[in-house]
Amino acid sequence: MRNIFSALALSVILAIPMPAMAAPSGVPAELQKWSFAGIFGTYDTNQLQRGFQVFQEVCSTCHGANLIAFRNLTEAGGPEFAESQIKQLASEYYIIDPELEEGERPAILADLWPSPYATERETREANNGALPPDFSVLAKARYIPRKFPLNFYDMARAYQEGGADYIYNLLVTYEDEPPYGVEIGDVQQYNAFLGAGTAMMSPLMDELVEYDDSTVPLTVEQYAKDVSAFMYWMADPHLVSRKTIGLNVLIFLSVFALLMYLVKRRIWAGVKH
Amino acid sequence: MSSHSNYNPTNPVEKWFDERLPLIRFSKEHLMDFPTPKNINYWWTFGAVLAIMLVMQIITGIVLAMNYVPNIEMAFDSVEHIRRNVNYGRIIQATHAVGASMFFFAVYIHMFRGLYYGSYKAPREILWILGVIIFLLMMATSFMGYVLPWGQMSYWGATVITNVFSAIPLVGTPILEFLRGGFVVDNPTLNRFFSLHYLLPFIIAAVVALHIWALHVPGNGNPTGVEVKSKADTVPFHPYYTMKDLFVIVVFFIPFAWFVFFAPDILGHADNYIRANPFITPAKIVPEWYLLPFYAMLRAVDFDLFFINAKLGGVIVMFGSILILMVLPWLDKSKTRSGNFRPMFKPFFWLFVLNFMMLMYLGAQAAEGIYVILSKVGTAYYFGYFLIILPILARIETPKPLPNSISQSILDKYEAKALKQAKIQGNGNSEIQGKGGK
Numbered sequence: 001m002r003n004i005f006s007a008l009a010l011s012v013i014l015a016i017p018m019p020a021m022a023a024p025s026g027v028p029a030e031l032q033k034w035s036f037a038g039i040f041g042t043y044d045t046n047q048l049q050r051g052f053q054v055f056q057e058v059c060s061t062c063h064g065a066n067l068i069a070f071r072n073l074t075e076a077g078g079p080e081f082a083e084s085q086i087k088q089l090a091s092e093y094y095i096i097d098p099e100l101e102e103g104e105r106p107a108i109l110a111d112l113w114p115s116p117y118a119t120e121r122e123t124r125e126a127n128n129g130a131l132p133p134d135f136s137v138l139a140k141a142r143y144i145p146r147k148f149p150l151n152f153y154d155m156a157r158a159y160q161e162g163g164a165d166y167i168y169n170l171l172v173t174y175e176d177e178p179p180y181g182v183e184i185g186d187v188q189q190y191n192a193f194l195g196a197g198t199a200m201m202s203p204l205m206d207e208l209v210e211y212d213d214s215t216v217p218l219t220v221e222q223y224a225k226d227v228s229a230f231m232y233w234m235a236d237p238h239l240v241s242r243k244t245i246g247l248n249v250l251i252f253l254s255v256f257a258l259l260m261y262l263v264k265r266r267i268w269a270g271v272k273h
Numbered sequence: 274m275s276s277h278s279n280y281n282p283t284n285p286v287e288k289w290f291d292e293r294l295p296l297i298r299f300s301k302e303h304l305m306d307f308p309t310p311k312n313i314n315y316w317w318t319f320g321a322v323l324a325i326m327l328v329m330q331i332i333t334g335i336v337l338a339m340n341y342v343p344n345i346e347m348a349f350d351s352v353e354h355i356r357r358n359v360n361y362g363r364i365i366q367a368t369h370a371v372g373a374s375m376f377f378f379a380v381y382i383h384m385f386r387g388l389y390y391g392s393y394k395a396p397r398e399i400l401w402i403l404g405v406i407i408f409l410l411m412m413a414t415s416f417m418g419y420v421l422p423w424g425q426m427s428y429w430g431a432t433v434i435t436n437v438f439s440a441i442p443l444v445g446t447p448i449l450e451f452l453r454g455g456f457v458v459d460n461p462t463l464n465r466f467f468s469l470h471y472l473l474p475f476i477i478a479a480v481v482a483l484h485i486w487a488l489h490v491p492g493n494g495n496p497t498g499v500e501v502k503s504k505a506d507t508v509p510f511h512p513y514y515t516m517k518d519l520f521v522i523v524v525f526f527i528p529f530a531w532f533v534f535f536a537p538d539i540l541g542h543a544d545n546y547i548r549a550n551p552f553i554t555p556a557k558i559v560p561e562w563y564l565l566p567f568y569a570m571l572r573a574v575d576f577d578l579f580f581i582n583a584k585l586g587g588v589i590v591m592f593g594s595i596l597i598l599m600v601l602p603w604l605d606k607s608k609t610r611s612g613n614f615r616p617m618f619k620p621f622f623w624l625f626v627l628n629f630m631m632l633m634y635l636g637a638q639a640a641e642g643i644y645v646i647l648s649k650v651g652t653a654y655y656f657g658y659f660l661i662i663l664p665i666l667a668r669i670e671t672p673k674p675l676p677n678s679i680s681q682s683i684l685d686k687y688e689a690k691a692l693k694q695a696k697i698q699g700n701g702n703s704e705i706q707g708k709g710g711k
Contacts, residue, residue, distance in 0.1 A: 039535045067353050133547075137353065140538055141546035148634075158535035163543065235546070238356075238363050245364070246534020253527050260520035267512050272683050273311040 026195025029144045029169040032225060036232065037161045039247065042240045043233055048079035050216065051230025054209050054223050059135065062127060064115040067136035068234055071109040077240035078233055083109070128187040130199035139163035139228070139235040164232040169193040171224035174202035279306060303489055308507035309514050310495035312679050316386040317493065319379050321518035322525050326376040327481065331474050333369040334418075341421065343467035345460045348423035349548045367537035373415050374540045375529045377563035380408060389622055391610035392494050398602040400487035405598045407480050412564060412595075414473040417466040419561060424545030429558045431458045431466070437571070437591070440584040457551070497682045498610030499675055506679035557639065565636025566629055570594050570655065572640050573648035590652060597659050605663040609672035617670040621662050628654045 035044040052073065055065075070090040074083045081089075090107040093114050097105050107114065117123040123131055133141075143162035146154055154160070170193050178190035184197025191198050207218045216222060233239070280301045282288045291298055340359050342351040355362035384404070387393060393401035416434060420427045435458065439449040454461025492501060501507055508514075532540060540562065544555050560568050574586040581589070597604075612618050632651045638644040676682035 067350065067357065072357075137546045141543050143543040155532075155536065155539055158531065158539075160536040160539045242363055242367075242534055242537075246530060249530045249534060250527065253523060253530060257520065257523040257527065260516065260523050264516045264520045267516050271311060271508055271513070272687060273508075 024166075024194045027173060027192045029165055029193065031144070031165050032168055032228075034161045034164055034229065034232070036229070036239055037159055039158050039243060039250075041243060043077065044229065045078075045080050046213065047226050047229045048233050049081065050211055050213075051226040051228070051233075052079050052081075053211070054204075054227040055135070055230055057209050058203055058223075059227065060113075061116060062132040063135050064117075064132075065113045065135040065234055066115060067134075068113045068237075069109070070107060070111055070113070072237055074109070075237070078237055079230070128199060132200065135231055135234055137235045139167060139232040141235075142166035144169075161232060163235065164228040167228040167231055168224045171202075171204055171228070172221055303485075303510075304515075305509060305511040307489065307492075307510040308501065308504070309493050309510050310501055310506055310679050311508050312497065312683055313493055313495045313514075315521065316382065316390075317495075318518050318521040319383040319386065321514075322379045322522055323376070323383060324481065325522050326372060326379055327474070327478060330369060330372050330376060331478070333365050333372065334471070334474065336365050337369055338471060341467075343421070343464050345423055345463055345549070348421060348463060352422045363537075364533065367533045371529065371532040371537055371540060373418065374532070374561070374563065375525070376411065377415070379525070380411065381563070384408065385626060388625070389612040390494060390496060391498055391605070391607070391612065393602045394605070394610050395602065396491045397487070397494065400484060400491075401602060402599050403480055403484040403487055405595065407477055407484060408598075409595060410473055410477045410480065412567075414470060414477065415561065416564070417470040417473070419545075420463065420466045421470060422545060423463060423549045425547040425549055425553070425555050426542045426545040426558070428458060428549030428551065429555055430560055431462060433558050434560070435462070437588050440582075440588045442585070494610065495679060496611055496613060497676055497679060498614065499677075499679055499682070502678045503680070559637050562633065562637075565634075566632035567591050567594055567636075569632040569636035569648050570652045572636075573645070573652040575640070575645065590656075594652075594655060597656065601659060601663075604659050605667060607663075607667040607670065607672070609675065614673040614675055615666070615670060616673065618666055621658065621666070624654070625658045628658075 034041070035047065036042060070086050073079050073081050073086050073089075087109060090109060090111060093107040093111075094104045095107050095111050095114060096103065096118070117126060120131065140163050144165050146162070154162075170191060173192040173194075175190045175192055178184050178197065182190065182196075184190050185199070188197030188199055189201045190196070204220045204223045206220055209218070209223060211218060280291075280298045282291050282297070287297065290296075337355060340351065340355045340362065342348060352366065355366050357363070359365075387401065387404070416430070420431045435449055435452045438452060439445045441448065450456060452462070452465075453459070454465055492507075495501075538546075542559065559565070568591075571587040571591040574590050575583050576586070577583055578586055607615065607618070609615055612622055628651050631647065632655065635644050635648045635651060640648075676685060
């Protein structure tokens with residue numbers, strides 16, 4: 001038994017994961033408590049619905065999400081909007097279809113979220129030359145770098161939600177003026193988390209989006225948290241079902257391992273080894 | 274391959290079949306009756322884990338290939354399509370991606386076990402060399418697999434690693450262009466990588482068959498390094514080792530499932546969720562964790578040596594670090610196989626393990642300052658271990674006396690245990706007596 005533990009320990013030590021991207025050089029990130037973190041994590045449906053509202057009313061004017069279908073918004077484990085609601089929403093968007101006489105048609109549930117711009121050139125022209133990234137997997141393309149041994153701690157608690165933390169911290173640390181001595185571009189705003197200027201001007205302000213639920217504060221922090229959660233859902237829409245299956249798999253494997261250990265012990269009981 | 278079979282078909286159909294194709298006889302001989310030393314420990318179970326991992330990777334890979342599109346415009350989206358829309362695709366894809374990491378965990382443990390217990394020594398040199406070939410094929414396969422999702426790290430990893438070949442004099446550029454299918458990494462590169470990524474696992478499976486064949490000629494080694502002398506030293510493979518291996522496989526699947534279901538992306542790079550873009554170089558190009566020690570050695574050579582420039586030197590060092598394993602049986606001439614009986618070998622071996630982990634860490638750091646110096650020290654020790662330390666140790670070391678046989682070593686172990694227990698009991702008794710005396 002001792003050998004197998006040392007074998008497992010070695011295998012864990014061998015697994016030193018290495019962050020690849022340059023870390024944001026600004027203020028350290030404040031990690032948030034996400035309902036979807038950890039092995040029991042699930043999305044907060046209300047939060048996803050609010051996050052979608054922020055996305056639709058604010059972000060989606062510049063950012064696309066071309067892997068998300070309207071139907072995804074109704075699926076279990078996501079924002080779980082009513083189907084009729086999303087059908088109504090989809091019909092307000094137009095899908096370009098050159099096969100049709102009119103050249104376009106209203107969207108249906110099966111359609112992907114339409115891009116705000118037709119071409120990259122058009123996108124850049126509308127955004128001072130910058131290219132707003134697509135949101136579909138953005139929350140997984142960003143992360144908070146974690147040094148040894150924190151990276152092992154994250155593995156042990158199954159925490160891979162750094163992307164949501166990144167987006168939250170980016171959204172809440174805009175400053176009107178760069179600190180003394182820091183140069184930023186003409187059409188940029190200083191972001192303390194990035195420690196640099198960014199072409200995306202601060203998109204949020206207090207009371208920008210009107211939530212249905214009057215108990216939820218209308219603050220930049222709340223909007224940022226909700227939209228970060230929603231973006232994480234877009235990047236990992238089946239997280240809830242995956243984690244649920246995972247729990248069952250873990251229970252099955254643990255019981256199976258125990259039984260196999262007893263089998264092995266029984267078989268070897270008569271042999272000196 | 275000596276016969277250990279006690280297969281006596283009674284059923285006439287079985288008999289008829291056996292006379293024409295002794296498949297059942299062969300299976301019984303090699304999967305069930307095969308005599309295996311009694312004393313092999315848990316470090317030996319990783320061979321079975323690796324066999325299962327290869328099967329897992331091939332099965333999940335075949336299903337993924339049914340849905341993947343090897344085209345630079347569609348590859349990224351097709352992988353996302355698998356994750357989002359294919360039934361259980363997110364689990365199959367995660368199993369394949371995490372599986373690559375788990376495969377390498379297991380192979381490193383398997384290899385370090387071989388290094389410690391001298392598994393490469395006569396008469397197992399061919400067995401060892403086949404293992405090194407499998408390791409090389411695994412590295413090539415995993416590298417090409419990593420390119421397929423066509424994210425930023427896929428693209429730039431492919432660019433950097435194929436570029437390595439251009440360092441070879443005269444034939445370097447033609448090889449580079451052949452690998453890429455053009456002057457830069459592009460659609461033809463993705464197509465040939467996909468084709469080869471599908472082919473290589475089956476070549477690995479074939480070499481694994483040879484590896485097991487070569488294993489079944491001399492039979493398993495064991496922690497004492499003393500060869501099997503009589504039937505008393507062994508047990509049949511089934512059920513003793515089939516069940517022990519199965520136990521370890523199930524235990525191995527627990528961390529495997531942990532990553533697959535709860536953190537499928539944690540072992541990868543966030544950058545690979547950004548579509549490949551030839552115009553934007555990531556701030557840091559880093560291979561997967563399991564290739565890092567070799568990447569560190571590649572970068573450690575940043576100086577020209579005579580007519581060898583730094584780039585070629587790095588390439589020689591990187592490939593040399595694996596090729597040197599092939600000649601290891603002739604570098605370590607110590608007659609004693611097992612590290613357990615080699616007092617001077619042990620500290621150097623563990624230092625080698627630590628050094629390997631240090632190189633792994635360094636492979637992910639920027640090539641600057643202290644990291645460069647440490648990479649050079651680490652590379653020097655890696656080669657020094659094989660080229661200087663092992664040959665010298667073979668000459669100067671006095672190994673501890675070996676047991677006469679495996680059975681003897683087991684008896685000794687039990688005796689020592691009994692003696693120790695008796696001593697503890699003895700002490701306990703005297704204490705009680707002492708108390709009673711007061």
